[in-house]
Amino acid sequence: MTWTRRHILSLADFTPAEYDTVLQTAASFKEVLSRPVKKVPTLQGRVVANLFFESSTRTRSSFELAAKRLSADTLNFAAATSSLTKGETILDTAKTYLAMGADLMVIRHKQAGVPHAIATELDAMGMKVGILNAGDGQHEHPSQALLDLLTICATIDPVDPRLALLKDKKIAIVGDILHSRVARSNIWSLTASGAQVHLAAPPTLLPAEFADYCREPRTDIENSNLFVHWQVEPALQDADFVMTLRLQQERMTDHLLPSLREYHQHYGITRDRLKLCHPNVKVLHPGPTNRGVEITSDLMDDLNLSLIAEQVNNGVAVRMALLYLMGNTKNNS
Structure with a gap:
């Protein structure tokens, strides 16, 4: 074009x-x-x-x-x-x-x-x-979402990455949705492809504008490819790709989390949690990363699972x- x-x-x-x-x-x-x-x-x-x-x-x-x-x-x-x-x-x-x-x-x-x-x-x-x-x-953050889109599409087809490859794929976005401009841009790009996008975060880290979205498809709202969860397990179930987001503590003016340890316990991406996903699941993170909080270090460095270096x-x-x-x-x- x-x-x-x-x-x-x-x-x-x-x-x-x-x-x-x-x-x-x-x-x-x-x-x-x-x-x-x-x-x-x-x-x-x-x-x-x-x-x-x-x-x-x-x-x-x-x-x-x-x-x-x-x-x-x-x-x-x-x-x-x-x-x-x-x-x-x-x-x-x-x-x-x-x-x-x-x-x-x-x-x-x-x-x-x-x-x-x-x-x-x-x-x-x-x-x-x-x-x-x-x-x-x-x-x-348009350019970050577009490089995430390229990373995901090129993982499926390195020769001809294109939007249509993501139709009906399940993509989980986990973490600080509230403060994430990356999440907002990714929601636009991934739902435009026909992917099923599942957000998972503590209620305190979900924006108010997502309150009307539920776990089942909705026909009375504009985007029926978007789902919201307060627990991470439903979002990860059979997911093809998992994107975990940094906890942006510098933007948190209120006490939104009990502790980083508790956050990792309930929402951190680990090998055990990835067993819920599709067998060929891949993991992304836009960076910078808090190792051991949003994702374990061993997953970050595992080139068979992690696409973080490819994102860069x-x-x-x-x-x-x-x-x-x-x-x-x-x-x-």
Whole structure:
């Protein structure tokens, strides 16, 4: 398909064709990354600005490497040493990087909606810069969900990863759903594929908007492929893939859990718990990981079960695909 999306802010309105375009493009870049020379000139002369107003290791490094693999020039922003400490606004910071020639801006912020607000303002100014949401508050994290999607699809069919492979597959997402922007983006992408997505978390770590979802299919709500459990066992039963999420203690302002030990006892992913799943089950985690809390160390390091290292590898390919598609959209001409 012809890519027309200038910004990637959310997966809520992504079409199946767009998902498949990202998967196919990322698969081609995975092949590039397997070569001795892991670089192509597709964004040569373009400038990618990484504006991370919130701390990040994996996402920021992955986007920077993706831009360099595409031969783009990169500008990296660090909030702690920026003019924000002198009172400059976030929007003025973005305009400064725009004046430096940025063609694409990758934006991460602890407040939901910041990338969207910047995109709206720059669109109103008539600027052709593309904005990519690298995580905004508890809203969404599109690129993480897309690399998770590629990881799962490529596990099923490494040659031709595509959305249709996930129809009727059971995928369990376990952990801190409340504070997870990754979970929200994954819900959009995985249910769009026709997969059965089962969320499992303590009641205190489930968002209020999921209260209407139940364990049985519902026809009176928009998404009948989503199920919610307060216990982990029903979510894991016959699951093809299990994604466990980090407990985001830095965002927990209230006393939401008795203890980490009790959380692991009831919701931690262990070998014994995986016996409930499909025999060929695979485990994912978006990272960073609290070993021994969300998942045991032996599972993390077991390459027969864990796809965590593959998620990191696929992150560069997916972000190359997104930057490439945005950088070459006809709406940027």
